Amino acid sequence: xxxxxxxxxxxxxxxxxxxxxxxINTYRQMGFDDRTIAGILGNMQAESGVNPGRxxxxxxxxxxxxxxxxPDVLIEHCQVLGLSPYTSGDVQLQVIPNEIRNVSGVAExxxxxxxxxxxxxxxxxxxxxxxxxxxxxxxxxGWNPDKLAIMFMAGYERPDYDPNVNHYQLRMSxxxxxxxxxxxxxxxxxxxxxxxxxxxxxPLLFYMLxxx
Numbered sequence: 001x002x003x004x005x006x007x008x009x010x011x012x013x014x015x016x017x018x019x020x021x022x023x024i025n026t027y028r029q030m031g032f033d034d035r036t037i038a039g040i041l042g043n044m045q046a047e048s049g050v051n052p053g054r055x056x057x058x059x060x061x062x063x064x065x066x067x068x069x070x071p072d073v074l075i076e077h078c079q080v081l082g083l084s085p086y087t088s089g090d091v092q093l094q095v096i097p098n099e100i101r102n103v104s105g106v107a108e109x110x111x112x113x114x115x116x117x118x119x120x121x122x123x124x125x126x127x128x129x130x131x132x133x134x135x136x137x138x139x140x141x142g143w144n145p146d147k148l149a150i151m152f153m154a155g156y157e158r159p160d161y162d163p164n165v166n167h168y169q170l171r172m173s174x175x176x177x178x179x180x181x182x183x184x185x186x187x188x189x190x191x192x193x194x195x196x197x198x199x200x201x202x203p204l205l206f207y208m209l210x211x212x
Contacts, residue, residue, distance in 0.1 A: 004089035006053035019050040019089065023064075024182055026093050033139035034182055039148030040096075042175025043157055046167055052089035064092045065157065080105040100133035100156060109133040111155045118161045122168040123150040131155065149175035 002022045005015035020041055027037045041050065047066040048054035055062055055070075062070025063086075067077075071086055077095050078086045081103070085091065099108035113129045120126075127141075128151050135141060136151055143151070149171045153159065159166040 004052055006087070006089065007051060008053055008055045010054075011049050011051050016045070016050050019052070020044075020178065020181075022089060023050065023093065026090070030097065030137075032097075032137045035143065035145045035179060036137055036139045036148050038145035038179035038182060039152050039175045041178040042145065042149040042171045042173075043152050045174045045178070046171045047157065052092050053087060064089065065096060077106040097133075097137065100137060102133055109136075109155055110158070115158070116154050119150070119154040119166075119168070122153070122161070122163040122166055123147075123172065124154045125150075128154060145175040145179040146172035 002018075002025075004022065005011050005019055011019070023041060023044065024037055027040070028034070044050045044064050047061070048064050050064065052064050054064075054066070056066055056068075059066075060069040061067065063074055067074040074086045074092070074095065077099065078084055078091060081095060081098055083091045083094055095106070099106050102109050109132075111129060111131050113126075116124050116126075116129050118124075125147075131141065131151060133155075136148070136155070139148065150168060153166065153168060153171055163169075
């Protein structure tokens with residue numbers, strides 16, 4: 001089993017990349033579209049630096065997607081789903097899809113016009129209204145990672161409405177960067193004869209510009 005890097009503060013670029021590899025491989029195994037995974041990672045990068053132990057500076061957010069108030073909400077949802085410990089990155093990766101699918105007791109996916117319209121000045125578009133969690137995870141719409149990043153931001157993360165605060169453009173650019181990176185990620189157990197691609201190192205400058 002892959003080992004997570006976890007800290008209450010920022011991770012190094014190499015640690016962020018290692019954690020992202022776990023996210024990618026886990027969600028690929030769950031059958032999620034690569035572009036959706038990249039969109040989620042773009043948000044995780046903005047929220048926590050892909051750090052399951054991250055505590056929000058000056059706020060109450062906690063974990064990969066900064067559950068708020070955290071970790072209370074995350075603990076409650078773990079209890080509903082029978083998962084533990086809440087500090088585990090693997091557990092958090094299981095909680096998120098259940099919240100997106102609006103499983104009873106842990107529903108966190110809201111895409112009515114009343115929710116999505118709040119982000120029309122932050123990249124959201126009217127065609128995001130009514131998109132279900134399952135449609136998002138499989139990318140039934142065929143959207144690109146940057147649009148899916150905004151879909152996740154508006155439908156799940158629901159940060160501040162002010163585009164200068166929610167940094168929606170950064171989430172979009174990070175999603176595109178992760179999607180490009182994902183072309184070099186080696187599955188955890190490649191089949192016989194599978195060609196192994198060389199991983200390009202995750203750009204340190206990119207990380208330094210986006211760390212929290």
